[in-house]
Amino acid sequence: MSDGDATGEGRVTGVAGRTVLLAGGTSEAGRVAAQVLTAAGAHVIIAARDQVALGTLREALPGIRTERCDLTDETAVHGLGDRVEALDGVLHLVGGWRGGGGLTGQTEGDFRALETSLTALRHVSRAFDPTLRASDAARTAIVSSTAVTRPLAGGANYAAVKAAAEAWNRAVAHGFAKHARDAGEPLRAAAVTYRVKTLAGREFALADAFARLWDDDAAAVNDTVVTLG
Secondary structure: OOOOOOOOOOOOOOOOOOEEEEOOOOOHHHHHHHHHHHOOOEEEEEEEEOOHHHHHHHHOOOOEEEEEEEOHHHHHHHHHHHOOOOOOEEEOOOOOOOOOOOOHHHOHHHHHHHHHHHHHHHHHHHHHHHHHHHOEEEEEEEEEEHHHHHOOHHHHHHHHHHHHHHHHHHHHHHHHHHHHHHOOOOOOOOEEEEEOOOOOOHHHHHHHHHHHHHHHHHHHHEEEEEEEO
């Protein structure tokens, strides 16, 4: 798909005017998501620790805001939360793959490297929970894997971390629902899990699906799992 086809211009409306954070968004998935969201009228913030990659994205996508932040550092993430005064959505894109070698090949080093995606998710979701609950239409999403439903020996570390991320995201969804229920208000926030076999080649599908979340009622999408492709 060409860059021109991936803008999503005219495809979504509810996300217009919303402020969305792409956590770890310096990947191809982040670039495409930023394109789709800005074309739909959203204000995009990309947070990552790679200053060079952030600078490249600023040049390629005028109008986006970038924030240098190590999302695995709790103090740094809370500092980011202090700098972002209002937020309507988060797409978590911190990830990676390490695997192979069967069960005995699942090294502790590989697990700790993969675990950074879960650490970033925990820090970001906690830091921005009050801000998202204050929005009149908050949407958050993570990218998980179909490996969660059929973990293989050579990908045990990866599947375990993704399963933990899904459990955490379901807790986020429960928190949104409980807050609305306790306040006697309609549910206005939703947390969604997207599963992919591989994200390569599905970047636009992810971005488009995420942007369209604002066109759906929060109660209809909160705590749902969607398989892409």
